[in-house]
Amino acid sequence: MNDLQMRLSDTLGRGGWLDAGEAGGRTRDWLDRFGEMPLGIARPASTEEVAAIVAACAEAGVPVVPQGGNTGLCGAAVAGQAGAVILTLERMTKVGAADADAGCIEVEAGAVLSDLHSALGATGLIFPLHLGAEGSARIGGLIGTNAGGSHAARYGMMQDLVIGLEAVLADGSVWSGLRAVQKDNAGYQLRKLFCGAEGTLGIVTKAVLRLHPAPARTEAALLALPNAASLIAFGTALRREAGEFVTGLEFFCETGMELVRRHVSGLDLPLESRAPFYLLVELTCGSEKVPLSEILEAALEGGMEAGHVTDGALAMSEAQRAHFWRLREEQPEGQRLEGKQLKHDISVPPGRLAAFLEEAEGICEAALPGVRINPFGHLGDGNVHYNLSPPEGSNDFGDTAQRLGEEIGALAERMGGSFAAEHGLGRSKIALADRLRSETERRAMARIKAALDPEGLMNPGVIVPGDG
Ligand SMILES: Cc1cc2nc3c(=O)[nH]c(=O)nc-3n(C[C@H](O)[C@H](O)[C@H](O)COP(=O)(O)OP(=O)(O)OC[C@H]3O[C@@H](n4cnc5c(N)ncnc54)[C@H](O)[C@@H]3O)c2cc1C
Structure with missing residues (x-):
């Protein structure tokens, strides 16, 4: 053990410090694309312990990498250089009592998202952020990536749901902004700065999160659609007629369904016919009096009359509704089990989705004929996971991976969107950001980083280029 390891181990006590050999999957x-061997894993149990670890590392000039559930898809929660300290919040999981009057709750940053959902149980309140990794992702990581998920079009992303924050800064000092009020314009919005900072500005230790009333009624349908233009037309019509009730508008395609059928058992498509695209629609509302099923049925009929919907099934039970969601949520898993893949997390203004898909297909076909294109995602905010598998029978992208990433990212930017929609930059997209974002934008970000972390020890090599 070196001096720093001994100091951290003494500070954290039994079970609080793990040497690299005991770190497991962390x-x-x-x-499994990134991760150098860390010095060890710090497992603090309080804000004071987080501050002590960060201060000790700062003194020793050793980088610190905060880690939540390690489900991030850009390689940002693991060491970018050997000898860094990974600081996991896994022992800071307290969930406070919901404040019904203020509509908020205080949680420690290590709380797992699904545990927060369960804790709210019968309170009549919900925390409305949902994503496929919610059984592992932790509040600090969700804030660090400014996570979006499937309900973001209605309820916003993490930055819209964080109203107060506590964080340990790079020198070990603690900033407490745990205010339970929406209105706080006393200066720069520091809490927002930590949303999407990917652990590069400090370590989030606690947050006050906004809650929403639990819906009294939920209706869901799974639809088949003939093309991307119909997806947009149906989505727009639905928002016009029932916008205030739309909680889910998730699309996936037949290519992805084929992979799910091949690799994930028990996931049959409950429709009579197959189609190029499928759309999961979910409506919710707080009043029993709103005729939600009639609203959904009318929208469906309208879609069929206009030729945008070719088939559809309404969820007749909670189990059926869960099945519809699983079909959507297992899309990444089906593709992962197929073998090598390229993931692109882009966004475009929703009205340009069809044009994006058409142009992107041209780019892919030109680069690698036969490449299997599997776009799925969140129609409501134009967020597409534009994922690729090699042509049938091959497990290789040859030398096309970088070119495809750049051209697809550049296309999204040209269309007024982003090459990094909800997963962040991490280590995997930093070079791409260097090429696609303006010098002014990159310089502004580098200055923010330098102001809050002058020694560059907070998760170096993430978001702005560094030694990690
Ligand atoms: C199957 C699957 C489905 C997914 N679906 C979605 C989706 O729909 N929408 C979406 O947005 N993402 C999605 N993701 C990505 C991932 O779940 C999110 O990025 C999530 O926010 C990561 O949370 P985490 O706790 O695992 O964070 P980690 O991966 O541990 O960390 C992510 C980043 O946050 C930083 N960080 C962690 N804790 C802290 C802290 N306490 N303070 C400061 N920084 C911290 C880390 O350093 C890192 O930079 C999905 C991932 C998987 C595997």
């Missing part, structure tokens, strides 16, 4: 990222 050293490699979810997609």
Whole structure:
């Protein structure tokens, strides 16, 4: 053990410090692409312990990498250089009592998202952020990536749901902004700065999160659609007629369904016919009096009359509704089990989705004929996971991976969108950001980083280029 290891181990006590050999899966990222061997894993149990660890590392000039559930898809929660300290919040999981009057709740940053959902149980309140990794992702990581998920079009992303924050800054000082009020314009919005900072500005230790009333009624349908233009037309019509009730508008395609059928058992498509695209629609509302099923049925009929919907099924039970969601949520898993893949998390203004898909297909076909294109995602905010599998029978992208990433990202930017929609930049997209974002934008970000972390020890090599 070196001096720093001994100091951290003494500070954290039994079970609070793990040497690299005991780190298990914490050293490699979810997609197993990144992760150097860390000095060890710090497992603080309080804000004071987080502050002590960060201060000790700052003194020793050793980088610190905050880690939540390690489900991030850009390689940002693992060490970018050997010898860094990974600081996991896994022992800081307290969920406070919901404040019904203020509509908020205070949580520690290590709380797992699904545990927060369960804790709210019968309170009549919900925390409306949902994503496929919610059984592992932690509040600090969700804030660090400014996570979006499937309900973001209605309820916003993480930055819209964080109203108060506590964080340990790079020198070990603690900033407490745990205010339970929406209105707080006393200066720069520091809490927002930490949303999407990917652990590069400090470590989030607690947050006050906005809650919403639990819906009294939920209706869901799974639809088949003939093309991307119909997806947009149906989505727009639905928002016009029932916008205030739309909680889910998730699309996936037949290519992805084929992979799910091949690799994930028990996931049959409950429709009579197959189609190029499928759309999961979910409506919710707080009043029993609103005729939600009639509204959904009318929208469906309208879609069929206009030729945008070719088939559809309404969820007749909670189990059926869960099945519809699983079909959507298992899309990444089906593709992962197929073998090698390229993931692109882009966004475009929703009205340009069809044009994006058409142009992107041209780019892909030109680069690698036969490449299997599997776009799925969140129609409401134009967020497409534009994922690729090699042509049938091959497990290789040859030398096309970088070119495809750049051209697809550049296309999204040209259309007024982003090459990094909800997963962040991490380590995997930093070079791409260097090429696609303006010098002014990159310089502004580098200055923010330098102001809050002058020694560059907070998760170096993430968001802005560094030694990690
Ligand atoms: C199957 C699957 C489905 C997914 N679906 C979605 C989706 O729909 N929408 C979406 O947005 N993402 C999605 N993701 C990505 C991932 O779940 C999110 O990025 C999530 O926010 C990561 O949370 P985490 O706790 O695992 O964070 P980690 O991966 O541990 O960390 C992510 C980043 O946050 C930083 N960080 C962690 N904790 C803290 C802290 N306490 N303070 C400061 N920084 C911190 C890390 O350093 C890192 O930079 C999905 C991932 C998987 C595997």
